Amino acid sequence: MQSRTPAGRTGRPRSAAADAAILAATRQALVELGWSKLTLGDVATRAGVAKTTLYRRWAGKNELVVDAVAELFDELELPDRGSLASDIEGVVLQFAAILDRPEARSGLMAAVAESTRDDALRERIRASIVDRQKRLVLEGRARAQCRGELPPEPDPAEAARTVDLIFDMVAGAVVHRTLMSGKPADEEWVRDFTRVLLMGLAATPTEPGRTAASPPTEPGRTAASPPTEPGRTATSQPT
Numbered sequence: 111m112q113s114r115t116p117a118g119r120t121g122r123p124r125s126a127a128a129d130a131a132i133l134a135a136t137r138q139a140l141v142e143l144g145w146s147k148l149t150l151g152d153v154a155t156r157a158g159v160a161k162t163t164l165y166r167r168w169a170g171k172n173e174l175v176v177d178a179v180a181e182l183f184d185e186l187e188l189p190d191r192g193s194l195a196s197d198i199e200g201v202v203l204q205f206a207a208i209l210d211r212p213e214a215r216s217g218l219m220a221a222v223a224e225s226t227r228d229d230a231l232r233e234r235i236r237a238s239i240v241d242r243q244k245r246l247v248l249e250g251r252a253r254a255q256c257r258g259e260l261p262p263e264p265d266p267a268e269a270a271r272t273v274d275l276i277f278d279m280v281a282g283a284v285v286h287r288t289l290m291s292g293k294p295a296d297e298e299w300v301r302d303f304t305r306v307l308l309m310g311l312a313a314t315p316t317e318p319g320r321t322a323a324s325p326p327t328e329p330g331r332t333a334a335s336p337p338t339e340p341g342r343t344a345t346s347q348p349t
Contacts, residue, residue, distance in 0.1 A: 131157040136178035137213035145220035179217035180238040194254040206295035209288045
């Protein structure tokens, strides 16, 4: 587990065992009590630690809950299954399995809901969960480029935008499927989602003035109009 000691705090070395007990107790309390009824005192009692131990580590409930949820997503690993498609399917199935756990559902939904009126909490979620898990996109993209499945991106700014977009697409789709729609992200759905995602990654840049889905048209006619035979108009019938 990564240390999350707030910057500037000093004192005795942290106990990894105490950290693990506190975060586990936080997730249990979220499931049983919900965000509004969860207190640091209750978490300390469940974890078997003094409240002062907890306060030395976290400034308040917001920071504690986000770190408790973030620890779950730190379990994610990108498998090497031989192809980009298989790698994506493997990590998306892991992600869906984590979201299926009551403590992940309760913790994430509560933190996101609370963050809509708390900018500091939203930033904590971004730094502790979103940014940390972008490592999976970076690793998967680098591996696919080494295999020749994806082209290199020499422009760092463009590469960073691609990473953000891929992460948003994957995380957004899986969270919506499992938490909003309440439908399973099973192997069939994950396979279909991966196919659609890879179609976008494989797309070439579009020409100015047309979309990626529109084919190039011949001069003098629209994309919807069929080619006509020489000597007659598009509306005239052959004789």
